[in-house]
Amino acid sequence: MSTSIAHLKRGQKGVIREFPDDFLPIKLLELGCLPGNEVELVQVAPFKDPLYINVNGSHIAIRRSMALKIELDLIEDTPSV
Amino acid sequence: MSKQINVALIGNPNTGKTSVFNQLTGLNQKVGNYPGITVEKKEGICKLPRGVKAHIIDLPGTYSLNTTSLDESVAVELLLNKNDKDHPDVAIVISDVENLKRNLLLFTQIKDLEIPTILVINMADRMVRKGITLDIDLMEKKLDTKIALVSTRKKTGIERLKKLIADYKNLSISPNVDTTVIAPEYFKSLQETFPNENLHKLWLVITQDVNFMPLEKKLIKDTSSFNTKSKSELKRLQQKETIKRYQFINSILKETYKVDANAAKGLKATLDKILTHKIFGYLIFFVVLLTIFQAIYDWSSIPMDVIDETFVSASEWVKDSFPPGMLTNLIAEGILSGIGGIVIFIPQIAFLFLFISLLEESGYMSRVVFLMDRVMRPFGLSGKSIVPLISGTACAIPAVMATRTIENWKERLITILVTPFITCSARLPVYLIIIALVIPEGRFLGLGYQAMTLMLLYLIGFGAAILSAMVLNKVLKIKSRTFFVMEMPNYKLPLIKNVAYTVWEKTKSFVFGAGKIILAISIILWFLGSNGFTEKYENADSIIEHRIQTEGLSVFNQESITNDLEAYKIALNDSIAKKVYTIGPEQVKDSIHRLDKELFEKAKHQEIASFKLENSYIGNMGKAIEPMVRPLGYDWKIGIALITSFAAREVFVSTLATIYSVGSDEEHTIKNRMAAEMNANTNKPLFNLASGISLLLFYAFAMQCMSTLAVVKRETNSWKWPAAQLVFMSLFAYIVALVAYQLLK
Numbered sequence: 001m002s003t004s005i006a007h008l009k010r011g012q013k014g015v016i017r018e019f020p021d022d023f024l025p026i027k028l029l030e031l032g033c034l035p036g037n038e039v040e041l042v043q044v045a046p047f048k049d050p051l052y053i054n055v056n057g058s059h060i061a062i063r064r065s066m067a068l069k070i071e072l073d074l075i076e077d078t079p080s081v
Numbered sequence: 082m083s084k085q086i087n088v089a090l091i092g093n094p095n096t097g098k099t100s101v102f103n104q105l106t107g108l109n110q111k112v113g114n115y116p117g118i119t120v121e122k123k124e125g126i127c128k129l130p131r132g133v134k135a136h137i138i139d140l141p142g143t144y145s146l147n148t149t150s151l152d153e154s155v156a157v158e159l160l161l162n163k164n165d166k167d168h169p170d171v172a173i174v175i176s177d178v179e180n181l182k183r184n185l186l187l188f189t190q191i192k193d194l195e196i197p198t199i200l201v202i203n204m205a206d207r208m209v210r211k212g213i214t215l216d217i218d219l220m221e222k223k224l225d226t227k228i229a230l231v232s233t234r235k236k237t238g239i240e241r242l243k244k245l246i247a248d249y250k251n252l253s254i255s256p257n258v259d260t261t262v263i264a265p266e267y268f269k270s271l272q273e274t275f276p277n278e279n280l281h282k283l284w285l286v287i288t289q290d291v292n293f294m295p296l297e298k299k300l301i302k303d304t305s306s307f308n309t310k311s312k313s314e315l316k317r318l319q320q321k322e323t324i325k326r327y328q329f330i331n332s333i334l335k336e337t338y339k340v341d342a343n344a345a346k347g348l349k350a351t352l353d354k355i356l357t358h359k360i361f362g363y364l365i366f367f368v369v370l371l372t373i374f375q376a377i378y379d380w381s382s383i384p385m386d387v388i389d390e391t392f393v394s395a396s397e398w399v400k401d402s403f404p405p406g407m408l409t410n411l412i413a414e415g416i417l418s419g420i421g422g423i424v425i426f427i428p429q430i431a432f433l434f435l436f437i438s439l440l441e442e443s444g445y446m447s448r449v450v451f452l453m454d455r456v457m458r459p460f461g462l463s464g465k466s467i468v469p470l471i472s473g474t475a476c477a478i479p480a481v482m483a484t485r486t487i488e489n490w491k492e493r494l495i496t497i498l499v500t501p502f503i504t505c506s507a508r509l510p511v512y513l514i515i516i517a518l519v520i521p522e523g524r525f526l527g528l529g530y531q532a533m534t535l536m537l538l539y540l541i542g543f544g545a546a547i548l549s550a551m552v553l554n555k556v557l558k559i560k561s562r563t564f565f566v567m568e569m570p571n572y573k574l575p576l577i578k579n580v581a582y583t584v585w586e587k588t589k590s591f592v593f594g595a596g597k598i599i600l601a602i603s604i605i606l607w608f609l610g611s612n613g614f615t616e617k618y619e620n621a622d623s624i625i626e627h628r629i630q631t632e633g634l635s636v637f638n639q640e641s642i643t644n645d646l647e648a649y650k651i652a653l654n655d656s657i658a659k660k661v662y663t664i665g666p667e668q669v670k671d672s673i674h675r676l677d678k679e680l681f682e683k684a685k686h687q688e689i690a691s692f693k694l695e696n697s698y699i700g701n702m703g704k705a706i707e708p709m710v711r712p713l714g715y716d717w718k719i720g721i722a723l724i725t726s727f728a729a730r731e732v733f734v735s736t737l738a739t740i741y742s743v744g745s746d747e748e749h750t751i752k753n754r755m756a757a758e759m760n761a762n763t764n765k766p767l768f769n770l771a772s773g774i775s776l777l778l779f780y781a782f783a784m785q786c787m788s789t790l791a792v793v794k795r796e797t798n799s800w801k802w803p804a805a806q807l808v809f810m811s812l813f814a815y816i817v818a819l820v821a822y823q824l825l826k
Contacts, residue, residue: 025149026147027144045451
């Protein structure tokens with residue numbers, strides 16, 4: 001099932017899909033936001049923004065607008081909290 | 082003389098880079114700015130084995146050499162520029178054992194620049210708890226470097242690191258990753274065009290401005306002989322490069338880095354759940370803010386009182402022990418009170434930075450940003466701006482210094498510019514006395530008018546700060562990162578040493594940085610207030626003596642002496658009637674006479690002081706600006722107080738006390754005297770509702786604090802911003818006060 005980081009529930013995981021080349025800021029790539037890496041949604045701030053994710057071992061917070069752009073393949077068996 | 086080795090510490094944020102720096106240099110460090118910009122430059126000296134010395138620079142934390150901010154580009158600039166006097170002989174990359182994969186990305190980038198590079202794996206003490214095992218020997222071989230496994234907490238590994246630095250000449254400088262494979266032809270033509278340059282360096286220079294940046298392209302002057310690429314093409318290559326590097330890193334870590342998954346997890350997840358919770362998160366943050374507020378508002382008042390008293394008595398001691406004259410006055414009233422005016426801020430600064438460094442060190446500050454980002458974003462402020470803004474309620478000086486923690490320059494600048502609008506504690510004495518004079522004591526729905534006015538003034542301050550932040554966000558054209566990515570670091574127990582260094586360093590930089598400006602302005606203000614160019618000033622004593630001989634004391638002083646004597650007589654008779662002590666009528670008369678004489682002398686001194694101030698340079702300035710302040714409902718006396726308030730707002734009250742020739746320590750007397758003051762132009766009380774409100778609003782908005790200006794100058798590294806603050810805030814205050822007075826009068 002395809003979805004985006006912003007659509008995950010807390011504790012859910014997904015794998016980042018291929019995305020266009022100059023799509024994300026280089027900083028995100030360096031922090032591990034690369035196609036094929038696993039993402040977990042750790043926490044959501046009040047007002048649903050920003051989102052706190054664990055990607056490739058990096059714990060980072062990104063804004064909702066950015067999270068919406070990063071498409072995922074949902075890993076179905078992760079429990080939703 | 083032995084040669085100094087230049088060493089650069091570089092690493093991701095939150096890897097304990099500063100702890101390593103502190104361990105290496107101890108107190109042999111100094112903090113300044115890089116020339117022309119506001120990026121903090123930390124450097125220090127470290128003694129190595131065999132009597133070698135190392136000059137160590139702690140570069141701003143960065144995730145990679147692809148810069149997205151000014152801080153990061155400082156690091157790149159230094160690594161690329163061989164002519165820079167600080168260009169490192171050896172680079173030390175600090176990494177955190179738990180985030181080794183990400184940290185190694187930066188390591189491989191620096192290694193490829195052909196600079197001798199040492200890898201420090203920090204936080205080794207956490208390995209057992211996290212179930213991490215490392216094969217250091219194999220890793221050294223694979224990365225072609227030397228590794229120091231360090232724990233700054235347990236103080237292990239630092240000696241090995243020092244040895245490695247001293248032996249830096251034995252380090253390999255061959256690159257880790259061949260990045261040219263991502264675009265072989267492009268790199269081939271690049272190398273052909275610049276045969277003498279390191280390819281990775283060229284690539285770095287070319288790609289810098291893709292993401293950010295003002296790096297000068299000293300190297301790439303002529304691009305005619307090879308085809309340049311578009312920004313998006315370069316970005317694509319950067320992505321490929323990053324993937325390539327991660328492949329290399331993953332292949333190494335697979336063999337050398339093992340984590341027992343069961344041992345991980347735990348504390349961080351639990352703490353995050355609570356600290357970033359929708360309700361508990363805010364509650365906890367509120368308690369933290371309240372504690373900080375309490376500390377700088379309340380706890381620091383104790384040492385501040387001590388400092389105040391010490392300097393007052395020191396100044397009196399100087400006046401008593403040295404022959405009277407210009408020099409004694411300069412020391413007692415100019416220099417000593419100027420230094421006192423600097424030292425008085427130390428408790429607040431120390432307390433605030435104690436808390437801020439605890440928040441930063443523990444990892445909690447990132448959670449605050451996470452919680453507050455959405456709320457502060459519309460105003461162009463950072464989630465971190467909330468700490469300076471709240472601290473501003475105590476004092477804008479430590480608050481402005483606290484903005485250093487905001488990484489984004491635009492957000493930081495906006496926070497600095499709007500913080501002085503927040504109602505600080507120096508405005509409070511002014512507010513209180515004017516409110517008591519012009520706002521009636523009645524109540525509405527159980528709330529006192531006076532209390533409501535005070536609350537309104539606080540709200541107006543916050544409102545002005547928020548609104549001007551919104552305007553500045555629109556107006557300021559500063560190139561800064563438009564996206565938001567923030568690491569949520571692990572929670573750590575703060576290291577006392579790091580906290581102590583921060584507090585020490587901040588206090589020192591205030592005293593010696595902003596302090597110079599504050600002292601200079603205090604001496605100027607003192608000079609203007611205690612010197613005059615007219616004969617009236619010169620002969621103040623004889624003029625007033627003569628006036629008192631012929632006309633007597635001022636009506637107010639006569640009345641207040643009469644009242645005081647009456648009260649004394651009643652109290653004395655009462656005591657005699659109650660037989661507290663028995664004295665004869667002669668002694669009664671004598672003691673009343675003595676008191677009368679004492680009060681007369683005091684009143685005379687006050688009238689001389691008043692006359693002197695009136696005829697001093699400042700007095701003349703006050704009179705000169707009267708036409709300007711008359712439409713606001715003020716007279717020249719208030720004009721003088723406005724000028725002296727520039728030293729600090731609370732000086733308003735004591736200046737008026739001097740002008741009205743009453744003792745400055747009796748608040749009740751000052752208030753009565755102010756209430757009795759008539760406006761010479763309108764023959765109405767000078768402090769009425771209209772002029773009072775006008776004065777309150779003026780103090781709410783005007784930038785009347787030289788110490789804040791001095792700190793803003795220091796923090797923005799330019800006179801431009803404090804000048805803009807002074808002009809705009811004062812102009813705004815003037816207009817608002819003018820409108821208020823004209824509408825209400």
